[in-house]
Amino acid sequence: MTPAIELAGVSRLFGAVRALDDVSLAIASGEFFALLGPSGSGKTTCLRLVAGFDHPTAGKVTLYGEDVTGVPPFERSVNTVFQDYALFPHMSVAENVAYGPMVRGVGAVERRQLAREVLELVQLASLADRAPSQLSGGQKQRVALARALVNRPKVLLLDEPLGALDLRLREEMQIELKAIQQKLGITFVYVTHDQGEALSMADRVAVFRDGRVEQVDTPRGLYVRPRTAFVARFVGSANVIEGALARRITGSDQAFAVRPEVIEIRAADGPPPAGLLCCEGTLEEVHYHGATSRWHLRVGDAVLTAVRQEAAAAAAIPAHGARLRLAWSRESLVPLEAR
Amino acid sequence: MPALRAAAAFLHGRRGFYLALLLLPPLLWLGIIYLGSLFALLAQSFYAIDEFTARIVPVFTLATYRQLFSHPANLDIILRTLAMAVAVTAAAAVIAFPVANYMARYATPRVKALFYVGVMLPMWTSYLVKVYAWRLVLAKQGIFSWFVDLVGLTPALDGALATPVIGGPSLASSYIGMFVVFVYMWLPFMILPLVAALERVPGTLVAASADLGARPRQTFRHVVLPLALPGLAAGSIFTFSLTLGDYIIPSVVGAPGYFIGMMVYQQQGTAGNLPLAAAFSVVPIILIAIYLALARRMGAFDAL
Numbered sequence: 001m002t003p004a005i006e007l008a009g010v011s012r013l014f015g016a017v018r019a020l021d022d023v024s025l026a027i028a029s030g031e032f033f034a035l036l037g038p039s040g041s042g043k044t045t046c047l048r049l050v051a052g053f054d055h056p057t058a059g060k061v062t063l064y065g066e067d068v069t070g071v072p073p074f075e076r077s078v079n080t081v082f083q084d085y086a087l088f089p090h091m092s093v094a095e096n097v098a099y100g101p102m103v104r105g106v107g108a109v110e111r112r113q114l115a116r117e118v119l120e121l122v123q124l125a126s127l128a129d130r131a132p133s134q135l136s137g138g139q140k141q142r143v144a145l146a147r148a149l150v151n152r153p154k155v156l157l158l159d160e161p162l163g164a165l166d167l168r169l170r171e172e173m174q175i176e177l178k179a180i181q182q183k184l185g186i187t188f189v190y191v192t193h194d195q196g197e198a199l200s201m202a203d204r205v206a207v208f209r210d211g212r213v214e215q216v217d218t219p220r221g222l223y224v225r226p227r228t229a230f231v232a233r234f235v236g237s238a239n240v241i242e243g244a245l246a247r248r249i250t251g252s253d254q255a256f257a258v259r260p261e262v263i264e265i266r267a268a269d270g271p272p273p274a275g276l277l278c279c280e281g282t283l284e285e286v287h288y289h290g291a292t293s294r295w296h297l298r299v300g301d302a303v304l305t306a307v308r309q310e311a312a313a314a315a316a317i318p319a320h321g322a323r324l325r326l327a328w329s330r331e332s333l334v335p336l337e338a339r
Numbered sequence: 340m341p342a343l344r345a346a347a348a349f350l351h352g353r354r355g356f357y358l359a360l361l362l363l364p365p366l367l368w369l370g371i372i373y374l375g376s377l378f379a380l381l382a383q384s385f386y387a388i389d390e391f392t393a394r395i396v397p398v399f400t401l402a403t404y405r406q407l408f409s410h411p412a413n414l415d416i417i418l419r420t421l422a423m424a425v426a427v428t429a430a431a432a433v434i435a436f437p438v439a440n441y442m443a444r445y446a447t448p449r450v451k452a453l454f455y456v457g458v459m460l461p462m463w464t465s466y467l468v469k470v471y472a473w474r475l476v477l478a479k480q481g482i483f484s485w486f487v488d489l490v491g492l493t494p495a496l497d498g499a500l501a502t503p504v505i506g507g508p509s510l511a512s513s514y515i516g517m518f519v520v521f522v523y524m525w526l527p528f529m530i531l532p533l534v535a536a537l538e539r540v541p542g543t544l545v546a547a548s549a550d551l552g553a554r555p556r557q558t559f560r561h562v563v564l565p566l567a568l569p570g571l572a573a574g575s576i577f578t579f580s581l582t583l584g585d586y587i588i589p590s591v592v593g594a595p596g597y598f599i600g601m602m603v604y605q606q607q608g609t610a611g612n613l614p615l616a617a618a619f620s621v622v623p624i625i626l627i628a629i630y631l632a633l634a635r636r637m638g639a640f641d642a643l
Contacts, residue, residue: 053546073549086547090565100551103561151552 010059037208517593536570
């Protein structure tokens with residue numbers, strides 16, 4: 001099947017700065033695809049190239065098999081939800097939503113009808129006559145979504161759409177966005193720096209770093225099989241063990257990742273457990289998180305983190321500075337590529 | 340300093356009094372020197388004048404206004420001035436918009452600074468020097484007609500000068516020339532508020548408009564222009580009122596027809612008819628009030 005969006009060897013240079021460096025991606029039709037990365041990693045630049053606000057220095061952008069590399073935004077069937085919403089302040093909610101049909105020459109009666117339908121989809125029909133300045137952040141967010149959906153785009157681009165909302169509202173909108181995406185079957189490309197958001201909503205995630213795509217995988221794949229140290233740390237904060245410590249534990253120079261929740265903590269004085277990889281460390285800090293607690297242990301130059309279920313740990317927390325043994329199975333170790 | 344501390348405590352407890360104390364001097368300045376003298380002038384327009392002694396008699400009369408509006412020549416002057424003000428404002432807006440848009444949206448900070456200097460530099464020279472310089476530039480044998488001849492456009496210039504009413508024997512003695520000088524003089528007053536207004540239009544609104552399918556012309560018409568209207572209104576108030584009140588440009592450059600400013604100058608000076616001069620200066624005030632009301636009706640200040 002033709003991918004909805006394809007980037008082939010795309011680079012974008014700003015002077016000497018490589019905002020995007022030889023990025024290739026294929027996003028399937030109907031997919032919820034997240035671009036995840038820290039700020040400045042190139043994910044927003046990537047989105048702008050797909051929207052047509054910016055054009056690549058090298059490479060090709062394809063939408064449903066059609067080369068759109070130099071095509072302006074108003075000739076692409078993609079729409080964008082902006083981070084700051086970008087609602088037109090001199091128009092009412094309904095006029096904002098009807099803007100797309102209006103500039104495409106749809107008659108006044110029909111575009112009012114279209115606007116009402118989409119406003120109902122985002123549950124804002126009652127606020128159609130308000131001005132954007134009279135809305136709350138969450139309502140503005142919904143108007144921005146409705147305005148972008150009214151043109152029935154094949155692809156919806158969302159640039160950190162929930163970044164300005166508070167936590168509770170953000171979680172509500174995550175569920176709603178996902179439901180809307182499944183209902184309409186539109187391809188969503190979702191830019192975020194919040195790994196939790198990407199993991200919980202997306203079908204697949206591309207992890208960006210310094211203008212390059214570090215790994216593309218399903219959320220589960222990223223978590224279970226991170227390919228590089230960066231992905232391991234950025235998605236779900238794994239312990240990355242490399243160099244001398246790696247050699248001491250596994251006998252090999254190859255770096256590897258261990259998830260905090262697979263590490264068992266035992267007393268250091270017992271015999272080394274058979275069949276498990278292990279090392280010894282001193283307890284530095286214990287952070288309480290309710291159901292779990294995070295234990296930070298110093299092992300040589302590194303600090304490793306282990307997560308313990310609170311029910312198991314409540315009995316006795318050793319004193320700071322206690323010698324403890326960390327152990328985990330060979331299967332839970334994830335070998336990492338050198339980079 | 341216990342006395343000073345007591346005074347500070349006294350003022351701190353009485354916010355309104357403190358505020359009044361701070362605002363009083365500027366308010367007095369504004370009230371007496373600006374508005375007071377303006378009302379004194381306007382009051383003159385309702386005074387009678389003794390025909391024989393040319394002395395002003397402080398008796399209420401509408402005779403001056405009757406005189407102002409019953410003479411066809413006076414109506415001509417008002418219409419001529421108004422037409423010029425409208426034309427100058429329209430031309431200044433058309434020229435200023437692209438410049439301001441470039442400065443606000445596209446220019447790098449360095450280029451923008453250069454533009455600011457370029458726009459403001461002419462305002463650092465004497466107004467009179469510039470007007471007289473323009474008379475020489477536009478004269479029959481002046482540098483402008485020499486240049487037009489050089490590029491072979493003399494027939495076009497002659498054609499423009501042959502146009503009835505706005506034409507004349509040379510640019511320096513025609514309304515076209517006067518119009519050029521007016522636009523030159525007031526253009527900075529249009530560009531600067533427009534730049535300020537356009538800078539306040541977020542770039543994402545322009546991007547959002549294009550994203551929703553608007554071509555650049557539609558984005559301009561539906562997003563940029565409505566949001567820049569307050570700046571356009573501010574700039575046009577300058578160009579409009581400055582043209583309505585000016586008396587130097589029409590007396591140095593252009594056709595011999597009178598303008599409102601020249602009438603005010605002449606009536607209060609050589610003619611010594613202060614009530615008529617005052618009545619004439621009421622005209623631009625009324626015209627600007629009408630203009631502002633129209634601009635408000637059209638929503639020019641909605642985005643403020």
